[in-house]
Amino acid sequence: MNGNNPYAGPPGVTAAGEPETPPVDLSATQERELRSAVAGIVTQTESYLPDSYVVGSELSVGSDGPQATVAVNPPAGHPVSAGFTPDPEDLDAGLEKTETDEVAKGLAASAALQVMNAIGDLTPTAK
Numbered sequence: 001m002n003g004n005n006p007y008a009g010p011p012g013v014t015a016a017g018e019p020e021t022p023p024v025d026l027s028a029t030q031e032r033e034l035r036s037a038v039a040g041i042v043t044q045t046e047s048y049l050p051d052s053y054v055v056g057s058e059l060s061v062g063s064d065g066p067q068a069t070v071a072v073n074p075p076a077g078h079p080v081s082a083g084f085t086p087d088p089e090d091l092d093a094g095l096e097k098t099e100t101d102e103v104a105k106g107l108a109a110s111a112a113l114q115v116m117n118a119i120g121d122l123t124p125t126a127k
Contacts, residue, residue: 026066030091034059037086037095038068041104045072048108055107066091072107077114082107 026034038057046055052075060067064085071081082103086095 026061026088026091030066030088033091033094034066034068034086037100038070041070041100041107044101044104045070045107048104049111053111070103070107072111074111074115074118077111077116077118080107080110080114 038059042055042057046053049055049072054073055070056073057068057070059069065088067083067085069081069083071079073079084103
């Protein structure tokens with residue numbers, strides 16, 4: 001029955017029922033940096049879009065480390081989201097503004113495209 005356990009490994013290596021790697025804990029400074037970066041992405045994404053678009057975020061820390069998701073719910077079409085998992089070392093150094101800018105611009109563009117696709121009957125400007 002040990003083979004049915006996804007965490008089962010050789011005796012002494014990984015105890016049955018235990019994850020293979022211990023969860024990553026963030027320091028208070030790292031958590032503040034992550035929250036600040038995600039809040040900046042949300043604010044910047046909102047600045048690119050009209051008020052009818054709803055932008056939100058979610059933070060979590062799993063066994064793979066910190067995970068952040070920013071999502072946009074456009075007034076028509078499907079919601080879009082972007083997730084990223086920064087390394088704790090990157091949080092110590094501070095996330096680069098170019099990375100967070102890229103996420104915000106990509107989300108805004110994807111949300112606008114969802115509205116365009118939902119409305120339909122639009123002529124593309126490029127191929």
